[in-house]
Amino acid sequence: NAELAAQIEERQRVEETLRQMQRLEAVGQLTSGVAHDFNNLLTVILGNIGFAERRLKTAGDDKFLQRLQTMRSAAERGASLTAQLLAFSRRQRLEPKAVDLNETVQGMRELLQSTMGGSIRIETNLRADLWSALVDPTQIELIILNLAINARDAMEVGGTLTLETANVSRTGPRQRPEEPPPGDYVMLSVRDTGTGMSPEVLAKAFEPFFTTKEVGKGSGLGLAQVYGFAAQSGGGVNIETRIGVGTTISVFLPRTQTAQEAGPDAAAHAPVPAAQAGQTVLVVDDDPQVREVTSTVLGEAGYRLTEAASGAEALAILRTKQRVDLLVADFAMPGMSGGELAREGQALRPGLKVLFVTGYVDLTSLDGVGEAQIIRKPFQEEELRAKVSELLRASPPGNVLRFTRSG
Known part of the structure; x- marks a missing residue:
């Protein structure tokens, strides 16, 4: 009887542990989806705050600049909260x-x-x-x-x-x-x-x-x-x-088992080189407001812009003779993900460079993709310009990127 009671108690403990794991996993999936949507909203908010700040600096309106700084601080706190949500749901990208x-x-x-x-x-x-x-x-x-x-x-x-x-x-x-x-x-x-x-x-x-x-x-x-x-x-x-x-x-x-030295923070604050004449960036995002913010930041940096609202639209552009030096694609898009777009785009144009913009993805879908090819929402304008400049100056990728359908 004692052995049977112990077995029943152990079974109940295992079942309760399983229920708790399932509950945490379900909540994790929910919070990661919420974080994705909020990251899109914060990208639009922070991007437009940046545009307004530059206009008001020119006008010398210090009072409204202070108000914009308050808005920026609040939006950045919101970004911090979404980062915590992604940490709980294990959707953040770590650099161990x-x-x-x-x-x-x-x-x-x-x-x-x-x-x-x-x-x-x-x-x-x-x-x-x-x-x-x-x-x-x-x-x-x-x-x-x-x-x-x-x-x-x-x-x-x-x-x-x-x-x-x-x-x-x-x-x-x-x-x-x-x-x-x-x-x-x-x-x-x-x-x-x-x-x-x-x-x-x-x-x-x-x-x-x-x-x-x-x-x-x-x-x-x-x-x-x-x-x-x-x-x-x-x-x-x-x-x-x-x-x-x-x-x-x-x-x-x-x-x-082995000690690893972290690499130096090379030129973290170095000035971003200006866009070269004619360099064209194809911006792909299903959210029109995020797409507009991304394009405006890069347009002000001197790049020529082409936009697409889906992977299918982007592929149609890549099938033409139109110049495209870099593909900037949202990773989590309906229909065709950014990963699938990159794979088919590089098949059409071998050596095509890609920058993924992501608020949340299944991390296994980005295995093998270096940090130089990823920027997280909500991004800072300087970070976006630096990533684009770095990729355009880098050597073309040697292999076609490979991604799973789940991305």
Whole structure:
């Protein structure tokens, strides 16, 4: 009887874990679609703010320039929220490198102290022989800051924030869907001496938009972003909490055996070369407002523009003798995706250069496509001009790009 009871209990645990995984996956698909639509809207808003700013600078209207800057700040905060949505749904594109998390924590100490305020003491417990973690260095800094802010909000009247690193080898099945599978991980934990979580709160902690904070005090995307980032990186998350004692959130990131040096940030702020005479860009996007913003930015940079509202229209142009030096295509379009358009376009014109504009895609569809060929919505005008200039100056691609139908 005892063995049968144990088997029933284990089966119930597995079923509950499966239901939780299915719920998180369904919410992830929903949030990624919402993020895609918002990224299109923000691209239009930020693009038109940029156009208005340039006109008002010429007119010398400082009062309205200040208002536009306020609008820009709000739109950029909106872009940050959509990035968090994509992090939860694991649709962001990461650039993992070998990272020493001890150095990352030490380098953020001053920032964390200023963020926490004087009433919170920060302590660190960093393992000396820590493995290197294979992780996106920019995203892990955002995750640490995110967890620290959550911990601060849980400590109403001061307290202690402890950051700890460790080497962890996990065995056995996962007890919760957000935990990592068996394997070797570099663990980063953030512990607070705050209020702790009830079992009801813990059950929903990683769901987007779930928050115990007052209205206007938080979006409910913090832990959802942490979970999405850890899962997409190949790891997981664990929470240990006690009411009135505090909470420890541990992020498990895959270890890497070899150290890799991040390449220098080459000419990140170098001036963008002017367009050469006659260079023509074919802009393809099913959203007319996004297409108009993209074309206006490139037109002001000196490029000749041709537009198409679909992949079929773009292919019709590519079948003519009209000059096209670069194809700038939205990736997620109905009917024919940007990937399929690129493949057929390069078959018609071998060596055709392509820049993909994306607010959200199935990341497996962009396997093998370098960062130089991708720009994310909502983009900055300078970034778009720099990407286009870089691609036009680069050598033609040697092979036709290959994409799956699901893109």
